[in-house]
Amino acid sequence: xxxxxxxxxxxxxxxxxxxxxxxxxxxxxxxxxxxxxxxxxxxxxxxxxxxxxxxxxxxxxxxxxxxxxxxxxxxxxxxxxxxxxxxxxxxxxxxxxxxxxxxxxxxxxxxxxxxxxxxxxxxxxxxxxxxxxxxxxxxxxxxxxxxxxxxxxxxxxxxxxxxxxxxxxxxxxxxxxxxxxxxxxxxxxxxxxxxxxxxxxxxxxxxxxxxxxxxxxxxxxxxxxxxxxxxxxxxxxxxxxxxxxxxxxxxxxxxxxxxxxxxxxxxxxxxxxxxxxxxxxxxxxxxxxxxxxxxxxxxxxxxxxxxxxxxxxxxxxxxxxxxxxxxxxxxxxxxxxxxxxxxxxxxxxxxxxxxxxxxxxxxxxxxxxxxxxxxxxxxxxxxxxxxxxxxxxxxxxxxxxxxxxxxxxxxxxxxxxxxxxxxxxxxxxxxxxx
Amino acid sequence: xxxxxxxxxxxxxxxxxxxxxxxxxxxxxxxxxxxxxxxxxxxxxxxxxxxxxxxxxxxxxxxxxxxxxxxxxxxxxxxxxxxxxxxxxxxxxxxxxxxxxxxxxxxxxxxxxxxxxxxxxxxxxxxxxxxxxxxxxxxxxxxxxxxxxxxxxxxxxxxxxxxxxxxxxxxxxxxxxxxxxxxxxxxxxxxxxxxxxxxxxxxxxxxxxxxxxxxxxxxxxxxxxxxxxxxxxxxxxxxxxxxxxxxxxxxxxxxxxxxxxxxxxxxxxxxxxxxxxxxxxxxxxxxxxxxxxxxxxxxxxxxxxxxxxxxxxxxxxxxxxxxxxxxxxxxxxxxxxxxxxxxxxxxxxxxxxxxxxxxxxxxxxxxxxxxxxxxxxxxxxxxxxxxxxxxxxxxxxxxxxxxxxxxxxxxxxxxxxxxxxxxxxxxxxxxxxxxxxxxxxx
Ligand SMILES: Cc1cc2nc3c(=O)[nH]c(=O)nc-3n(C[C@H](O)[C@H](O)[C@H](O)COP(=O)(O)OP(=O)(O)OC[C@H]3O[C@@H](n4cnc5c(N)ncnc54)[C@H](O)[C@@H]3O)c2cc1C
Ligand SMILES: Cc1cc2nc3c(=O)[nH]c(=O)nc-3n(C[C@H](O)[C@H](O)[C@H](O)COP(=O)(O)O)c2cc1C
Ligand code: SF4
Ligand code: SF4
Ligand code: SF4
Numbered sequence: 040x041x042x043x044x045x046x047x048x049x050x051x052x053x054x055x056x057x058x059x060x061x062x063x064x065x066x067x068x069x070x071x072x073x074x075x076x077x078x079x080x081x082x083x084x085x086x087x088x089x090x091x092x093x094x095x096x097x098x099x100x101x102x103x104x105x106x107x108x109x110x111x112x113x114x115x116x117x118x119x120x121x122x123x124x125x126x127x128x129x130x131x132x133x134x135x136x137x138x139x140x141x142x143x144x145x146x147x148x149x150x151x152x153x154x155x156x157x158x159x160x161x162x163x164x165x166x167x168x169x170x171x172x173x174x175x176x177x178x179x180x181x182x183x184x185x186x187x188x189x190x191x192x193x194x195x196x197x198x199x200x201x202x203x204x205x206x207x208x209x210x211x212x213x214x215x216x217x218x219x220x221x222x223x224x225x226x227x228x229x230x231x232x233x234x235x236x237x238x239x240x241x242x243x244x245x246x247x248x249x250x251x252x253x254x255x256x257x258x259x260x261x262x263x264x265x266x267x268x269x270x271x272x273x274x275x276x277x278x279x280x281x282x283x284x285x286x287x288x289x290x291x292x293x294x295x296x297x298x299x300x301x302x303x304x305x306x307x308x309x310x311x312x313x314x315x316x317x318x319x320x321x322x323x324x325x326x327x328x329x330x331x332x333x334x335x336x337x338x339x340x341x342x343x344x345x346x347x348x349x350x351x352x353x354x355x356x357x358x359x360x361x362x363x364x365x366x367x368x369x370x371x372x373x374x375x376x377x378x379x380x381x382x383x384x385x386x387x388x389x390x391x392x393x394x395x396x397x398x399x400x401x402x403x404x405x406x407x408x409x410x411x412x413x414x415x416x417x418x419x420x421x422x423x424x425x426x427x428x429x430x431x432x433x434x435x436x437x438x439x440x441x442x443x444x445x446x447x448x449x450x451x452x453x454x455x456x457x458x459x460x461x462x463x464x465x466x467x468x469x470x471x472x473x
Numbered sequence: 474x475x476x477x478x479x480x481x482x483x484x485x486x487x488x489x490x491x492x493x494x495x496x497x498x499x500x501x502x503x504x505x506x507x508x509x510x511x512x513x514x515x516x517x518x519x520x521x522x523x524x525x526x527x528x529x530x531x532x533x534x535x536x537x538x539x540x541x542x543x544x545x546x547x548x549x550x551x552x553x554x555x556x557x558x559x560x561x562x563x564x565x566x567x568x569x570x571x572x573x574x575x576x577x578x579x580x581x582x583x584x585x586x587x588x589x590x591x592x593x594x595x596x597x598x599x600x601x602x603x604x605x606x607x608x609x610x611x612x613x614x615x616x617x618x619x620x621x622x623x624x625x626x627x628x629x630x631x632x633x634x635x636x637x638x639x640x641x642x643x644x645x646x647x648x649x650x651x652x653x654x655x656x657x658x659x660x661x662x663x664x665x666x667x668x669x670x671x672x673x674x675x676x677x678x679x680x681x682x683x684x685x686x687x688x689x690x691x692x693x694x695x696x697x698x699x700x701x702x703x704x705x706x707x708x709x710x711x712x713x714x715x716x717x718x719x720x721x722x723x724x725x726x727x728x729x730x731x732x733x734x735x736x737x738x739x740x741x742x743x744x745x746x747x748x749x750x751x752x753x754x755x756x757x758x759x760x761x762x763x764x765x766x767x768x769x770x771x772x773x774x775x776x777x778x779x780x781x782x783x784x785x786x787x788x789x790x791x792x793x794x795x796x797x798x799x800x801x802x803x804x805x806x807x808x809x810x811x812x813x814x815x816x817x818x819x820x821x822x823x824x825x826x827x828x829x830x831x832x833x834x835x836x837x838x839x840x841x842x843x844x845x846x847x848x849x850x851x852x853x854x855x856x857x858x859x860x861x862x863x864x865x866x867x868x869x870x871x872x873x874x875x876x877x878x879x880x881x882x883x884x885x886x887x888x889x890x891x892x893x894x895x896x897x898x899x900x901x902x903x904x905x906x907x908x909x910x911x912x913x914x915x
Binding site: 108306307308330331333334336337340341344345385431432433 | 506507510514515518520535536539540543544545547548551552
């Protein structure tokens with residue numbers, strides 16, 4: 040059996056599945072039950088300065104995007120950081136850590152940009168016995184209007200400065216949580232590293248409006264006839280998060296910076312994908328909010344089954360395995376030629392591939408009177424759209440043409456040698472890209 | 474002249490050879506991957522799910538369905554087998570329409586439950602086809618337990634005990650292990666010798682010896698077992714059947730439905746199984762339905778199932794009743810048999826209509842009958858048994874009987890659930906209790 044125990048920047052946990060800082064980790068009651076349900080660690084709901092806590096809206100704070108059958112694909116929220124007093128949170132964290140010494144407990148922090156504020160809060164959370172701190176530079180609504188959250192995360196200099204203060208005033212491992220609401224994610228990651236942070240975590244939520252109430256003419260969720268943009272998360276943001284994780288992992292300047300992957304992790308597979316692209320562990324919020332804490336059991340069983348099948352014994356062996364294969368477009372082999380092939384036994388004759396290819400791709404699928412759909416190799420550019428829209432898994436596959444064969448579309452022999460954009464003779468841009 | 478449906482009397486070979494294969498093929502073949510994924514997608518992963526509550530073995534249904542949805546049916550199978558080592562058979566034979574699927578919230582929402590039973594079969598078949606036994610034995614404890622009866626109750630008990638490291642010997646009176654899985658369940662629910670294959674697979678845990686042809690009361694005594702073993706579990710099912718109490722009941726052509734089914738299940742070649750042109754089945758439970766449907770599938774021309782009370786009182790579920798009707802079985806209710814007619818051989822059977830309190834109405838009718846199958850319930854047999862409660866072995870807690878060191882479970886106990894899945898649950902729970910008592914005292 041694969042060993043799921045995880046060591047992330049020296050912080051040990053029974054598995055690499057942590058709950059992200061959010062409502063699931065808002066209080067002792069939740070966190071105890073989360074640990075009992077199998078979660079390896081939690082990042083406590085973000086703490087603010089001592090004094091009166093923030094006040095949340097008192098109307099709806101979530102909006103949602105559904106797939107078929109009301110499957111939650113993405114959630115948008117306008118919630119702030121914890122609205123409970125700092126002292127209460129600290130007491131609860133202390134008790135939880137005492138009772139769960141082998142689970143990871145991280146304090147998420149967000150205070151104004153001045154050294155005293157950070158020093159004070161660090162000293163207070165240190166007393167809880169927590170395993171590390173995460174600096175929330177990500178919330179894209181509310182807190183950012185007060186100069187915190189993503190307002191900090193969008194300015195690399197602030198990130199570096201605060202990371203530096205934290206390392207100076209505390210021995211705790213420091214994780215910087217990044218906002219995706221920025222053009223180049225490598226910049227804040229670099230700043231965190233330069234400031235001395237031990238790791239980055241990403242992504243926090245994405246600026247979003249999920250829907251508009253067409254009677255009130257106001258964005259949803261609607262508060263007294265008005266709405267504000269919120270932060271988007273859940274399965275819908277996974278592709279964006281995966282890319283940002285890969286960007287940091289691929290950049291030689293930040294390649295050695297540990298990453299905690301966040302954004303739409305819902306199944307064991309999502310977790311394995313984040314880890315393959317360089318994340319040392321993952322954090323989860325929306326999946327728990329949609330299905331409850333028990334969801335982690337599938338992540339645990341699935342990851343360990345897959346690791347066993349792959350002969351992997353340690354989660355560390357997954358981390359970064361897909362990074363070398365994540366390249367720039369110009370490195371892709373243009374001599375790799377494939378054609379779509381439709382499995383006639385699996386085909387249910389819905390015609391979706393035909394509509395897609397005929398109307399929007401390369402008119403490379405034929406349709407007979409009796410609804411037989413076949414790929415026309417002379418036309419197929421191998422775009423994959425038919426594969427993507429076919430409702431039957433594995434019905435259409437992309438088959439590689441053997442070197443030496445003639446591609447009926449181009450009339451050219453498929454070359455065995457690798458040739459990319461910069462060398463391919465067919466490509467007029469060959470020199471331009473040098 | 475070859476025989477056919479019209480051949481009078483009782484005859485074998487009424488159908489063309491290929492028709493037998495067709496008629497007795499799998500009722501619900503294993504879902505393919507696509508079907509399983511689509512079906513799994515419908516599950517809501519309910520909290521404290523009602524389907525789990527409705528499952529006598531408490532299988533974590535939302536978890537295993539999610540494991541199917543995420544492409545790990547093997548993990549799903551482990552989830553199932555952790556609670557129910559006969560999850561493969563249960564996936565085939567459980568009356569899900571009155572258990573998990575009846576409770577499914579999508580039954581409430583759309584009248585179409587998640588097809589839990591078929592998903593369970595998909596998962597368990599996937600792992601079993603790989604020949605994987607998902608559990609390993611704890612270190613041997615040196616304790617020895619005797620299990621009497623190799624049916625679902627006995628085997629579930631034996632498996633759990635072996636898993637805890639105890640040494641188990643299973644005694645069964647029959648030639649083959651499996652109990653009613655092997656001799657009773659309708660053949661179209663368990664094709665390709667699944668019952669036997671499941672037993673072999675289950676024994677993969679190790680530490681279990683099966684001794685067939687060994688009957689309690691004939692070859693071994695309860696006292697000897699108590700003497701020679703640290704604990705005893707009785708899972709002997711119901712060995713006898715109720716009689717109709719009619720004159721001429723032992724006439725040729727009139728027999729117990731369970732014997733007919735056992736012969737059918739053990740017949741190498743269904744072409745050799747004789748069946749009447751006119752068949753009447755008396756009873757209203759699963760056994761009656763199975764006998765009637767299989768009589769029809771063997772080529773009987775007319776099959777009537779006659780039950781003494783109203784439809785709603787039938788033990789066979791509405792689904793089973795519909796299955797019978799769809800195979801052309803005629804269901805007659807509120808009628809009790811009163812006389813058997815025929816000079817020597819059976820010719821007709823006479824019924825009297827009754828009201829719901831079984832009060833005779835005086836109105837009678839006759840059905841032509843070459844063959845009559847009795848399916849009005851089974852009873853416990855044997856004298857060398859712990860104290861009974863009514864007609865079953867009295868138990869308290871997790872199957873503790875009146876005799877120290879002797880547990881019991883399955884059909885021979887309880888309040889008449891008489892399902893494979895309850896037998897498994899009781900066997901498993903008794904094993905846990907036995908394990909606890911063995912490890913406590915020693
Ligand atoms: C025709 C028929 C169809 C059925 N269909 C279904 C169905 O579709 N779904 C469902 O859930 N349930 C069904 N059932 C009920 C189900 O088969 C039983 O509830 C279940 O098999 C009970 O398991 P058990 O282990 O208690 O007993 P059994 O399966 O009866 O096993 C008892 C075992 O003990 C052995 N034995 C008996 N006496 C002795 C003795 N003195 N010494 C040694 N060994 C002994 C027997 O040989 C047998 O192997 C059906 C039952 C019948 C009769
Ligand atoms: C309601 C809600 C509140 C959140 N609050 C915080 C917070 O206080 N601090 C923080 O760092 N992230 C917060 N997040 C962001 C999550 O921690 C996480 O980064 C994001 O939801 C992406 O992960 P997911 O797709 O698994 O949900 C919040 C998210 C949601 C949905
Ligand atoms: S791969 Fe693209 S071009 Fe080829 S058949 Fe499919 S949709 Fe058409
Ligand atoms: S259907 Fe009922 S139980 Fe389910 S989410 Fe809605 S209100 Fe809650
Ligand atoms: S009740 Fe139905 S939908 Fe809910 S968990 Fe069970 S199978 Fe899934």
